[in-house]
Amino acid sequence: MxxxxxxxxxxxxxxxxxxxxEIERTRAELATSVxxxxxxVAVAADWRQWVNRHPYACVGAAFAVGLWxxxxx
Numbered sequence: 041m042x043x044x045x046x047x048x049x050x051x052x053x054x055x056x057x058x059x060x061x062e063i064e065r066t067r068a069e070l071a072t073s074v075x076x077x078x079x080x081v082a083v084a085a086d087w088r089q090w091v092n093r094h095p096y097a098c099v100g101a102a103f104a105v106g107l108w109x110x111x112x113x
Contacts, residue, residue, distance in 0.1 A: 054062075083089055091098045
């Protein structure tokens, strides 16, 4: 049976202590993954990062929106 960390585990019954320990390890890994994902999403959604990475595209988009808003009657 393969574990969540890719290690091969022995077959056979496991004690409740072993199961609890594996559940706790899995919870810790999941919490770490969720935290990392939250940070990545926050960085990707931050408009300041977009402007810093793509200043000309942002200025162009702002100009296009300004033209569109200015041309409406």
